[in-house]
Amino acid sequence: MKYTCLQDVLDEIYSAEYVGNYLPVSNEPQWYEGFKTFGTKENMLSALAYYFDIWDQGERGINFRQEENGCMIFERAAWTFFYIFDSISLLKDPSIIPELMQYFPPEGDVRWPWTMEDLWTEMMLGVVTSSNFGPTYMDWIMRSLHLLHPGARWAASYFMFSMIYDTFYRIKPDQFPELPIVDALPLGKQDLVLSLLEDEISGWQEALERAKAKLCKTPSSEKEMKQAKNAVDSAKESLACAEYVRGQLLLLPQEVISIGYR
Incomplete structure (x- = not known):
């Protein structure tokens, strides 16, 4: 697919075919190139917030737990969030770092009612540094x-x-x-x-x-x-x-x- 804007990249990731434990059949090089071409600080942060909200609500059982092409909507949002966050450093703009801190989950008595898997948190730590x-x-x-x-x-x-x-x-x-x-x-x-x-x-x-x-x-x-x-x-x-x-x-x-x- 030839991308014309960031949303084209996001739509392709979100609608990707999934196999196994809801792992996307990825076209990662093309996706990352799309982020590099069309991503800006503003639209990447906006996309992060949008897909994280869907993911969070689905994990909390509030919404977005219905299936779409064999995969839960909130799980599609989680993977879309993954690829957006993983592409943030391509912007080469460290001033985005303060906006990323809100996505690191707390532990202990104040932990969220759902658990973010290591695959996500380890990637996020690596991106910020x-x-x-x-x-x-x-x-x-x-x-x-x-x-x-x-x-x-x-x-x-x-x-x-x-x-x-x-x-x-x-x-x-x-x-x-x-x-x-x-x-x-x-x-x-x-x-x-x-x-x-x-x-x-x-x-x-x-x-x-x-x-x-x-x-x-x-x-x-x-x-x-x-x-x-x-x-x-x-x-x-x-x-x-x-x-x-x-x-x-x-x-x-x-x-x-x-x-x-x-």
């Missing part, structure tokens, strides 16, 4: 963390880990490093960012203790010994990175703390 956005994605995540549902801290923790990793794994000994997560710190809500960093540090402290304990058990082979030492070194490095970022946050002058959040 996509390299297509460039390192400035950290600026937009940092100023958007508070927009996540308080029960979606799992997503906030992932974003913090990703920002730290993407900052430090690129550092080379012979180059003066760029530290985009440090540059982005003034843009976040300080108490939230600090608590996420504290959690990150605690996690790496526990990982380091486990790695040390495993090393002390005298591995049975040289290979196991090397793996155990590498695990200790890796945990030490990750812990140091998280502690450094926390230290930089605490050094910020009061005048610039949470400037992006304000």
